[in-house]
Amino acid sequence: MKNIGVFTSGGDAPGMNACVRAVVRSGLSLGLNVYGIRYGYNGIISGDMHLMKSYSVSNILQKGGTILKSARSEEFQTKEGRKKAYEQLKAKGIDGLVAIGGDGTFTGANIFYEEYGIPTVGAPGTIDNDLYGSDYTIGFDTAVNTALEAIDKIRDTANSHDRVFFIEVMGRHSGYIAIHCGIGGGAELVMVPETSTTIQDVIDTLNKGRDKEKTSAIVIVAEGDEQGNAHEIANKVMAKLPKLDIRVSTLGHLQRGGSPTSLDRILASRLGLAAVEGLINGKSNVMAGIIDDEVVYTSFKLAISKTKPISNELMRLVEVMNN
Amino acid sequence: MKNIGVFTSGGDAPGMNACVRAVVRSGLSLGLNVYGIRYGYNGIISGDMHLMKSYSVSNILQKGGTILKSARSEEFQTKEGRKKAYEQLKAKGIDGLVAIGGDGTFTGANIFYEEYGIPTVGAPGTIDNDLYGSDYTIGFDTAVNTALEAIDKIRDTANSHDRVFFIEVMGRHSGYIAIHCGIGGGAELVMVPETSTTIQDVIDTLNKGRDKEKTSAIVIVAEGDEQGNAHEIANKVMAKLPKLDIRVSTLGHLQRGGSPTSLDRILASRLGLAAVEGLINGKSNVMAGIIDDEVVYTSFKLAISKTKPISNELMRLVEVMNN
Amino acid sequence: MKNIGVFTSGGDAPGMNACVRAVVRSGLSLGLNVYGIRYGYNGIISGDMHLMKSYSVSNILQKGGTILKSARSEEFQTKEGRKKAYEQLKAKGIDGLVAIGGDGTFTGANIFYEEYGIPTVGAPGTIDNDLYGSDYTIGFDTAVNTALEAIDKIRDTANSHDRVFFIEVMGRHSGYIAIHCGIGGGAELVMVPETSTTIQDVIDTLNKGRDKEKTSAIVIVAEGDEQGNAHEIANKVMAKLPKLDIRVSTLGHLQRGGSPTSLDRILASRLGLAAVEGLINGKSNVMAGIIDDEVVYTSFKLAISKTKPISNELMRLVEVMNN
Amino acid sequence: MKNIGVFTSGGDAPGMNACVRAVVRSGLSLGLNVYGIRYGYNGIISGDMHLMKSYSVSNILQKGGTILKSARSEEFQTKEGRKKAYEQLKAKGIDGLVAIGGDGTFTGANIFYEEYGIPTVGAPGTIDNDLYGSDYTIGFDTAVNTALEAIDKIRDTANSHDRVFFIEVMGRHSGYIAIHCGIGGGAELVMVPETSTTIQDVIDTLNKGRDKEKTSAIVIVAEGDEQGNAHEIANKVMAKLPKLDIRVSTLGHLQRGGSPTSLDRILASRLGLAAVEGLINGKSNVMAGIIDDEVVYTSFKLAISKTKPISNELMRLVEVMNN
Known part of the structure; x- marks a missing residue:
């Protein structure tokens, strides 16, 4: 693996920038070239991809939103769109992707992987915390x-x-x-x-x-x-x-919006590194997450299909605290 | 003047507590007894008035809302309600009032003063900053x-x-x-x-x-x-x-809601003191305000009838900043 | 168990109030009387203990510091001091304690338990996060x-x-x-x-x-x-x-200081309930903590003697992020 | 006047960026070219000056610090340094300057103006609020x-x-x-x-x-x-x-540091516009300030030599509030 791309997709979440920074700096540290892809899947299709330097991600750790912009892509939901995306990646020599987003992002990544086999590792970036495979999602x-x-x-x-x-x-x-x-x-x-x-x-x-x-x-x-x-x-x-x-x-x-909390900055940094290391170690079609303080990789399929139940202990706590 | 009462009325605003504290401590400092009246005019009518000590207002300077509670009073809009209010004040020996609120508060105070002549000084407490007679209102x-x-x-x-x-x-x-x-x-x-x-x-x-x-x-x-x-x-x-x-x-x-800013805490403190000093100096039926950094007293009538125009300079600024 | 006491001790930490509130409301919900003890161990010795109602802890969830005050007690480090403490508790009929604090707090609790056998459960309240037996301490x-x-x-x-x-x-x-x-x-x-x-x-x-x-x-x-x-x-x-x-x-x-974060409020609430439930279920001389999102009880001895190592993964992360 | 330069100098203050933005956008709006000069007077001397577009100052309104960087310049305190500065400005065709800073900044500007006559208007950017000629300084x-x-x-x-x-x-x-x-x-x-x-x-x-x-x-x-x-x-x-x-x-x-408050953002925006309009209207060697909500221009000489006294009313307020 030599060249990887990173993008954010779906609803934005605080800490996405911290994760982009972590992917870029981890990639550089491990000898890779890292492309920043703008506007999610749309940017792959249109070739809106730019080589990132360490300073490209300076001072974004604490910034809300995503400097790579986010968008939902209808074109990527078509076979033709995904074909274009594949061709753009090939043209740039990108042989691995880090996708930061939620449900929809990983659903797309999963299909794309099955069709074209480009290794992709996800990082859970959504304020909803509704992804199986990580105790916390970035932004929650x-x-x-x-x-x-x-x-x-x-x-x-x-x-x-x-x-x-x-x-x-x-x-x-x-x-x-x-x-x-x-x-x-x-x-x-x-x-x-x-x-x-x-x-x-x-x-x-x-x-x-x-x-x-x-x-x-x-x-x-x-x-x-x-x-x-x-x-x-x-x-x-x-x-x-x-x-x-x-x-x-x-x-x-x-x-x-807003500047991410300590927890989100650290989580995003860990998952950014974990995603890049996952790619290098041959993982693909999985989401990096943290469960019980350990990095784990869960298949996209499981991450989007299995639900994380709400805690009964917490529901009860609301009630007890009202006495 | 020996006994004064202080109340908050109308929509609450951050800094009302700072103003209540200032009224209490100014009053004590100047040799008065200060009653805290709860729920605005309703509390006068119902006699919900309590002698305040210095420690009664400890640690409220930075607190949002109002510890005296606020309410709009329909009863006070009736002749009968105001008569009850007057009798309650007489019973407690309260011979001066500080009213913290906005338009409606001062309209009521104005009528009450005309009917019963109990000296009242207002402090502008409203987030809307729409009172003539003060550059800023408490909470804005x-x-x-x-x-x-x-x-x-x-x-x-x-x-x-x-x-x-x-x-x-x-x-x-x-x-x-x-x-x-x-x-x-x-x-x-x-x-x-x-x-x-x-x-x-x-x-x-x-x-x-x-x-x-x-x-x-x-x-x-x-x-x-x-x-x-x-x-x-x-x-x-x-x-x-x-x-x-x-x-x-x-x-x-x-x-x-929320903890008041520095400006609101200082404004509220100055106006609390100004209101008490106003009462002691024989002012009544006026609102204490700050214009060009000086304390001024404006009649309730003027404060509620005259409008403070929006600044043309600021309107233009929005436009210029868009170039 | 009928009457329990709760106190905060050692350096204060944001979320201590949230934990006091949780202890009081959990106790009431489970049929206990709860005494708030002021100034840590000093308050036990001097009998500075007060029956708490639900409203005694209203609106403290979001407040920094501790309404029960905290102090380090030299007297409690003497045999005589602890004897007085025991007698005060007996006099009030207090048959269980919740101690919110850190190292020093639990060291004292451990000795006291060995001498007098009054059931005590701790909740880790310290910004340092240096207690074995909980992933996070309250305030960190x-x-x-x-x-x-x-x-x-x-x-x-x-x-x-x-x-x-x-x-x-x-x-x-x-x-x-x-x-x-x-x-x-x-x-x-x-x-x-x-x-x-x-x-x-x-x-x-x-x-x-x-x-x-x-x-x-x-x-x-x-x-x-x-x-x-x-x-x-x-x-x-x-x-x-x-x-x-x-x-x-x-x-x-x-x-x-400062208002506790979401994480600290929730952690403090969970641990407050866990401490009370622990007491009721016969646990003693233990600290309630949360490891891997589950409530666990660790003996005071272990909590204060074993060290929680700093994570190598995090140390490395600092370095990688600098590339 | 066709080309102006803007720089920040001395200790940085929150709102300096908002003022830079206002200078750039006001300049563009009024038909000028605006150069951003980096590192204060050092940047004039070294020619570190760059033509600014409207988007050059996008999203800096809320940012602490100064994107133009700040520095104290020893070289500018020498005759030779100022000569170099003058030559650089001539070379770029810059015929007006906006200096954002405090005492030291305006002392330098004053000398430079007397020697070379390049029109300069200042905006008071210092957290200390110690400049005569403006009720508030940017950052205070x-x-x-x-x-x-x-x-x-x-x-x-x-x-x-x-x-x-x-x-x-x-x-x-x-x-x-x-x-x-x-x-x-x-x-x-x-x-x-x-x-x-x-x-x-x-x-x-x-x-x-x-x-x-x-x-x-x-x-x-x-x-x-x-x-x-x-x-x-x-x-x-x-x-x-x-x-x-x-x-x-x-x-x-x-x-x-930190994101500027509402007051500082508005003050900085008003003063940025006032500085540019001042230059266009032939003002020079003056600081733009706001007194009693009106824009006023005070000579640099006065601004740096006259002291703004601390308010007795405020000193007394501390005392009264302690009763």
């Missing part, structure tokens, strides 16, 4: 801390006005961010897609709090909860508890 | 910095994905927060209630940016803009520019 | 993130002036904070007590950087490094490299 | 907020351990940062170069606090205080009050 810890800072601020105003707030955090298919925010934010209740919570459960929790003379409350809602989004849930609750002063806040895209 | 600087941190994060993801973001900030009747966020956040455009911006203006600005190969853009929208809220505006723009990747983020209540 | 993640924010700021000025900074972080006997800050802060070198780095090594690293046209550099020094503190090391380097613009920054006590 | 508000965040954290640990902390903030000749931190941080005492405070005053303040059962205390020390630095002062106090648990923290260089 930052997203939770960002959301938590917002929740702390909202609690100030909830307390001052004796209000109930429904706060929606990211997580279309996964309640990881929500449950961590719930415990960290001292929420009275957490609503996640993985478990079923009825509107009556919400009402019971709020009433229980008022019985104990709690004057304000926070309910964390994962955007993909089965009861709807935070606005919809709040409306249903208001219909039944018209006396409460209920407000809604949807945290939205600010959860994606 | 914090709210802008909080919004700006969110905008910085959103720009990370806007840049990574070449997106256009419409970001809605607080300001139902005033564009102060929006214009400050616009300059501080490097926005391409700012939409405020004070000036008229058409959808075509938005489109022109976005097109101009793309002509210069800017790949992403931020538009700041004050919630009270005449074109609608950020979602409505974004929808109108999307209808005309379907190729753009347009997203919306409404920052919402997180702008109200 | 916050301390690292706090230090990292400072390092990011210092890098701004280092870059602007082409300077070399020696930044000293906490860690008298352990390089955990330093190594995490080194990777997270993109440092050129990390000096920790666990490994030997000569002044010549520092000089070589700085020269290597300059050969690659790096104009600034950051060296992280754990306070307990064998070459001395950051000032001493910087002086030795300056003597050999007089042309470099070398500066020193000692981060100091700010690393101990 | 950020430095105070950065220090305040650190002080808040240190108060957590001071409270937990009942300690007295002497915290040293920047300000070799000026107590501006110290007094703002003192009020914002709720300090018991502030020691600044402008006023004389004896060690006995410190002791009296600490004793007074203990009489009121305050268990911890914060003393803010400006680095240039006449009693010495924080360590020296603490040692003198410890000698007289050996029972107190006294600690010292020197905040140091972290006060120089």
